[in-house]
Amino acid sequence: MNKRISMLFTIAAVAVVGATLFGSTYTQTQISGQSLDTSKMDANVIEQIHQMGGLQLVMPQAFAVTDCGALAETGRNVVEFNLTGESVTLPIMGGKTYNAMTFSGEVPGPTLRVTQGDVVKMTLTIPADEVTGHGNDMHASQMSAGNFESVNPGETSQYCYIAESAGIFKYHCSGVHLIGMDQHVLSGMYGIAIVDPVNGYKKLAVEKTSVSNGQVSLDRQFYDADALEFTLQYNQLYLTPEGNYDAGAMFQHHNTATVVNGMQFGYVPNMVHNLLVKGDANKNIFVAQPWNGLEHKQYQSQPLFVENGQHVRLFVENQGNEPVFFHIVGEILDRVTQGNRVQSGATETWMLGGSQGMIVDLVFDEPGAYAAVNHDYAAIYTGAATVFVAGDPFGLNPRLVDAGVIPAPVPSYAYALGNPSNAVPPMGMNSIAHPALNVHGLYTDEVASEKISDGALPLWDIVPTLPPIP
Numbered sequence: 001m002n003k004r005i006s007m008l009f010t011i012a013a014v015a016v017v018g019a020t021l022f023g024s025t026y027t028q029t030q031i032s033g034q035s036l037d038t039s040k041m042d043a044n045v046i047e048q049i050h051q052m053g054g055l056q057l058v059m060p061q062a063f064a065v066t067d068c069g070a071l072a073e074t075g076r077n078v079v080e081f082n083l084t085g086e087s088v089t090l091p092i093m094g095g096k097t098y099n100a101m102t103f104s105g106e107v108p109g110p111t112l113r114v115t116q117g118d119v120v121k122m123t124l125t126i127p128a129d130e131v132t133g134h135g136n137d138m139h140a141s142q143m144s145a146g147n148f149e150s151v152n153p154g155e156t157s158q159y160c161y162i163a164e165s166a167g168i169f170k171y172h173c174s175g176v177h178l179i180g181m182d183q184h185v186l187s188g189m190y191g192i193a194i195v196d197p198v199n200g201y202k203k204l205a206v207e208k209t210s211v212s213n214g215q216v217s218l219d220r221q222f223y224d225a226d227a228l229e230f231t232l233q234y235n236q237l238y239l240t241p242e243g244n245y246d247a248g249a250m251f252q253h254h255n256t257a258t259v260v261n262g263m264q265f266g267y268v269p270n271m272v273h274n275l276l277v278k279g280d281a282n283k284n285i286f287v288a289q290p291w292n293g294l295e296h297k298q299y300q301s302q303p304l305f306v307e308n309g310q311h312v313r314l315f316v317e318n319q320g321n322e323p324v325f326f327h328i329v330g331e332i333l334d335r336v337t338q339g340n341r342v343q344s345g346a347t348e349t350w351m352l353g354g355s356q357g358m359i360v361d362l363v364f365d366e367p368g369a370y371a372a373v374n375h376d377y378a379a380i381y382t383g384a385a386t387v388f389v390a391g392d393p394f395g396l397n398p399r400l401v402d403a404g405v406i407p408a409p410v411p412s413y414a415y416a417l418g419n420p421s422n423a424v425p426p427m428g429m430n431s432i433a434h435p436a437l438n439v440h441g442l443y444t445d446e447v448a449s450e451k452i453s454d455g456a457l458p459l460w461d462i463v464p465t466l467p468p469i470p
């Protein structure tokens, strides 16, 4: 049997076995309403799959066939990337929770950042008490799919590759011998790798005009390659009312939520901003503020703060099943790069298909609030609205100085409140350090504690200690 036919056979076998295991007929027309309750899945299911055999994707030896030792001795920089596969319960909008699957207790998983030409040593560990096996497929790699096989509870596996192409790349769980890949990924097992170009990023040119003696002419402005950076990852949730993955809804593209970095409306103002801007914690300054209160701790929404005239670089990935029409209300995307090639400049919107990423460079010229959206109205209203605040549009500087919160006026509110930890990637060769980070993200409490240990600010503890702001 040649490889292609073998693959088709494998997928068919997976479908049949999937139907047997999960008690449903695995066809497009009949799958409506099927759902998998992860809390009821146990290791026996995985064991059954193993015993049935015939489900290996390509190579039975699996996962560890690349020679990490040989790659480590090539003189290249070796970057270790360690992840664990963990099923946990996490909150969703509306005060409910869902059965999430995560890499290392956070959704999205930790961001890997390397330089083009580095060796990535990817290690996946599945705790012994985890309910299912997991895999890992990094799109930054170029290797046989056999390396992405699943790892069983209680086991650790590893593969190595050279990150040869610069850009932003998805990584995701590859399921258990393919089965459940959709469930694992759409329940939270995804993240990104940023591969910085070996020669660094390029200066940003922004087209402006000037006028002299009644004549308008081109007046290009250049910004240094160093930039303040954020990551935005788009995805959907497909859930039953009980918070379980709903495969039927997925097959029909009926999502129940649109998330950015795991949360609906995770980067919008909260009660603190209401208080600062309107003088009343209960007067919302944005149309949807579902994560308002301090009691939400790491889940309280936090806007993204930037300076005016600052080079901002966004790493944007579409992790989901629906297109993302990336647009920032009130802004123009000054440069769009995919891989290491500029695709567009001075464009209003750029589209990302599933598993596609881009780097957006831009400068916010005017003080104000700007909403980055997926310009699909269904997505905007189900969670894909992210607020950037540039400069000091609300005139808070004098009040914050008077109250003693900051010693002197600041160019962005990040100096007072920090930027959300899960939207900020690790530093790269052209990164501007954020003034401060606050603990924000779809994190387990353990991960939130680690972020605090790393220096991120738990605003839910700090805000109540601040002096009153008149």
Ligand SMILES: [Cu+2]
Binding pocket: 085, 101, 133, 134, 135, 173, 174, 175, 176, 184, 185, 189
């Ligand atoms: Cu998984």
